[in-house]
Amino acid sequence: xxxxxxxxxxxxxxxxxxxxxxxxxxxxxxxxxxxxxxxxxxxxxxxxxxxxxxxxxxxxxxxxxxxxxxxxxxxxxxxxxxxxxxxxxxxxxxxxxxxxxxxxxxxxxxxxxxxxxxxxxxxxxxxxxxxxxxxxxxxxxxxxxxxxxxxxxxxxxxxxxxxxxxxxxxxxxxxxxxxxxxxxxxxxxxxxxxxxxxxxxxxxxxxxxxxxxxxxxxxxxxxxxxxxxxxxxxxxxxxxxxxxxxxx
Numbered sequence: 393x394x395x396x397x398x399x400x401x402x403x404x405x406x407x408x409x410x411x412x413x414x415x416x417x418x419x420x421x422x423x424x425x426x427x428x429x430x431x432x433x434x435x436x437x438x439x440x441x442x443x444x445x446x447x448x449x450x451x452x453x454x455x456x457x458x459x460x461x462x463x464x465x466x467x468x469x470x471x472x473x474x475x476x477x478x479x480x481x482x483x484x485x486x487x488x489x490x491x492x493x494x495x496x497x498x499x500x501x502x503x504x505x506x507x508x509x510x511x512x513x514x515x516x517x518x519x520x521x522x523x524x525x526x527x528x529x530x531x532x533x534x535x536x537x538x539x540x541x542x543x544x545x546x547x548x549x550x551x552x553x554x555x556x557x558x559x560x561x562x563x564x565x566x567x568x569x570x571x572x573x574x575x576x577x578x579x580x581x582x583x584x585x586x587x588x589x590x591x592x593x594x595x596x597x598x599x600x601x602x603x604x605x606x607x608x609x610x611x612x613x614x615x616x617x618x619x620x621x622x623x624x625x626x627x628x629x630x631x632x633x634x635x636x637x638x639x640x
Contacts, residue, residue: 426499446635
């Protein structure tokens with residue numbers, strides 16, 4: 393494992409690169425956490441290890457305001473995350489051992505994966521949104537932020553819960569994003585994994601995305617929640633199986 397920082401317009405993004413074999417060239421997957429998350433969460437580590445098991449190198453990166461990366465959580469926005477992710481894609485595509493690129497993200501990182509997949513479609517062989525929170529922009533336009541209501545026409549200075557707080561800029565930028573456009577633009581292969589008892593991102597959003605994508609497979613994990621608690625082995629098996637099929 394190699395630990396370092398990637399520069400994104402002066403913002404240092406904390407990164408870890410795990411390779412199954414340092415001596416050979418091969419595929420790499422960029423792996424991103426979700427809202428309030430970080431790269432050491434159980435489901436992120438489970439996904440990383442599953443990819444390594446399948447022979448895929450993994451670049452875990454923490455976005456603006458999360459983990460050990462620069463920036464305050466309160467000040468992060470989807471725009472900042474998009475800028476960060478574009479810098480990470482540029483870094484990854486220039487690694488001399490990389491033959492193919494994939495991207496995987498959980499929750500808000502899943503939404504980010506959908507957005508970046510469309511922006512950099514020629515770079516990715518496939519994308520893997522896990523419990524993708526692509527309802528965030530739609531909810532922002534309807535005056536909702538993870539269950540917290542606000543005036544959608546007159547954005548408040550902040551929106552907060554007991555465990556987090558974001559500035560009004562998070563809402564303002566989210567309202568301008570239309571994930572459906574990104575879904576329509578990406579023609580490559582998509583693997584969506586989602587728990588059918590997810591109370592954060594309804595399973596119906598995974599079903600809708602799978603229907604809208606050009607070439608998507610939705611694999612439900614029954615009886616589990618947003619973070620796949622109690623079902624990490626099943627998540628790992630799904631991911632490993634996907635990449636082993638990709639190698640055939």
